Amino acid sequence: MISSRNPETQLPEPMPTTPPLWEPSPVRYRLVSWLFAREAESETVATRVHFHASPEAVWNHIMFYEEVPGRPPFLLRALFPHPVRTEGDKSRVGAMVRCVYKRGDLVKRITTVERPRFLQFDVIAQRLGIERCVLTLSGSYQIHASGDSTDVVLITNYRAYLHPRFLWRPLEALLVKQLHCHILRGVCAGVLPGNPAIHPVVAESHSSNCAPPGDLTCTISQSCSRR
Secondary structure (H helix, E strand, O other), X not given: OOOOOOHHHOOOXXXXXXXXXXXXXXXXXXXXXXXXXXEXXXXXXXXXXXXXXXXXXXXXXXXXXXXXXOOOOHHHHHHOOOEEEEEEOOOOOOOEEEEEEOOEEEEEEEEEEEOOOEEEEEEEEEEOOOOOOEEEEEEEEEEEEEOOEEEEEEEEEEEEEEOOHHHHHHHHHHHHHHHHHHHHHHHHHHHOOOOOOOOOOOOOOEEOOOOOOOOOOOEEEEEEEOO
């Protein structure tokens, strides 16, 4: 019997793909939560950046930016989901905003809009695969005039499950800080396209340069509360 198939034209079945070792994986998150997750504690991380632009210019770009440009720092890519774009209207109270991440999304509800100085939101859904480790609760942008420039403070409030806290808290703060810097770098690129000079201010606790290349420098201040 002669088969009508030509062996030379048969295509091999695609091999299953797995994320590279340096990319976050839900399996790794589940393992970490199984080993270290305990009773939740509330945490807050705040990152402050100084812009050479008016509060109105910074506000407008926070309102209307969609894409988050640039490559996140390696540690953020390796250990934490990072944002890609936003969808929705941030300019009115009650509006829903979807933040699309590399692997999942967040849904935010705008709770306070005080143009051009304060934007606050609650996180009503988180689908990032890290919910048994870290669960985002809310956040805000605080915009303060500073002479001819502007200070922006980005705040994230979250519920932390991993223990012992003296080991996990610094790592979480570092990752959230890098996430903040990545987002604010996108705001910076829209406000001051090209190669903006943005300088750090003095933080309440400790400061550190962001990992991505360029002139954006961030400072971080952290406050924590336990349940």
